[in-house]
Amino acid sequence: xxxxxxxxxxRRGQRPDRAQPFASRGGPGMTPRTPRTPRTGRGGRxxxxxxxxxxxVSAFPFYWTIVAASRSNADLARVPPTLxxxxxxxxxxxxxxxxxxxxxxxxxxxxxxGSITVGTVLCCTLAGFAFAKLRFRGRGALLAVTVGTMMIPxxxxxxxxxMLIAELGWVNQLQSVILPGxxxxxxxxxxxxxxxxxxxxxxxxxxxxxxxxxARIFWSIVVPIARxxxxxxxxxxxxxxxxxxxxxxxxLSSQEPTVQVALRxxxxxxVHDQSVIxxxxxxxxxxxxxxFGLLGRQIVGGIMQGAVKG
Numbered sequence: 308x309x310x311x312x313x314x315x316x317x318r319r320g321q322r323p324d325r326a327q328p329f330a331s332r333g334g335p336g337m338t339p340r341t342p343r344t345p346r347t348g349r350g351g352r353x354x355x356x357x358x359x360x361x362x363x364v365s366a367f368p369f370y371w372t373i374v375a376a377s378r379s380n381a382d383l384a385r386v387p388p389t390l391x392x393x394x395x396x397x398x399x400x401x402x403x404x405x406x407x408x409x410x411x412x413x414x415x416x417x418x419x420x421g422s423i424t425v426g427t428v429l430c431c432t433l434a435g436f437a438f439a440k441l442r443f444r445g446r447g448a449l450l451a452v453t454v455g456t457m458m459i460p461x462x463x464x465x466x467x468x469x470m471l472i473a474e475l476g477w478v479n480q481l482q483s484v485i486l487p488g489x490x491x492x493x494x495x496x497x498x499x500x501x502x503x504x505x506x507x508x509x510x511x512x513x514x515x516x517x518x519x520x521x522a523r524i525f526w527s528i529v530v531p532i533a534r535x536x537x538x539x540x541x542x543x544x545x546x547x548x549x550x551x552x553x554x555x556x557x558x559l560s561s562q563e564p565t566v567q568v569a570l571r572x573x574x575x576x577x578v579h580d581q582s583v584i585x586x587x588x589x590x591x592x593x594x595x596x597x598x599f600g601l602l603g604r605q606i607v608g609g610i611m612q613g614a615v616k617g
Contacts (some may be wrong), residue, residue, distance in 0.1 A: 372592070375585035376400075383581050399586035403573060406583065409590060412569035417594065419484050419555075419565060420548040426489035427544045428537050434490075435498025436529050440511055441521070450499070457492045465557065472558060483558040484565070488548060494540050501536035502529065538602045545598050549591075566591040 375383055377396035382389055403409050437443075438450050468487060469478075477483040506529060514524045530537075552567040559568060573580075573587045 369592070372585050372589050375582055376589045378582055380580050380582050395582065396586065399582050400590065402580070402583045403587045403590065407569040407572040407587065408564070409566070409569055409587060412564045412566045413590070413594070415481060415559075415563060416549055416566040416591075419481055420545050422485045423488040423548040424541050424545045426485075427491055427494050428541045430490045431494030431498045431540060432529070432533055432537055433525065434495045435500075435502050436506075436525060436533075438495070438499040439502040440506060440508065450496075453492050454496055457496075462553075465554070468554075469557060478558060479560040479563055481559075481563065484551075484555050487554070488551075491544070494544065497540055498533065498536060502533060505536070506532050542599060542602050546595055549595055 373396075374390060374392050376399055378389065378393040379395055382393060434453075438446060472478055472483045510528060511524060514528055519527070550567060551565075552571075555565045556568050556571070559565065561568070561572070564572075570584070570587050570591060573584045
């Protein structure tokens, strides 16, 4: 019986035949390698445990607000305190409506915060696009002055601002709170940095070659690209305007309050009714949660877009 000739060894510089099985190429007794399956080790479990703990700690203040808003003042004074919601939520909400005009305050805060948010996002995106991609004389110095205004405490401008508002006859009117907040130096700097990283110069040059004007470039190219950054800026601006207390209490009266000014009227008397105050705080927090729910996807998209390079 004739011997079967062995497979010839590949010459130097010659690749082995890929059709041959792995064992014939690597020698007898060798088995092909299998990809390793990812395993969740101890470090992964610890990470998830830390994340769950962080979520619980972050959500507990809001849960406690719900519990306190649904309880009585006597229940909140117990030791140890109760951790379950009670049946007095609607009763406390009715007390809030009686002690403060919370409906008007919510409407005023919605108008003020919405107007400031729209104005800030639009104006800051325009200014950020100009500082990031347009070339004009004095651009660096003007940007430095804009950023430098962030170091000035806003309390220093309260007296001249109130004198200007009084001269215009806008005291106790909503425009006295809206107009000073339509543009922010932080928003201009934020959008400028975002557009520097996200908007390619080649895209603007191609639009210029096609004959597009600066306004057309802004609405057709800049706004779609800057939408995640605009969503982040919009949420931050809305929260800052909604929670603002210092300037509205100076410029507005108790007849036309915002939410934060109206909450100051709750819980009056020798003993403050903490349950009523918490019920008003819960009503004032719900619009912010609604805005975050609407803009959450854009915010996450903006964060992920900024995290990916290349």
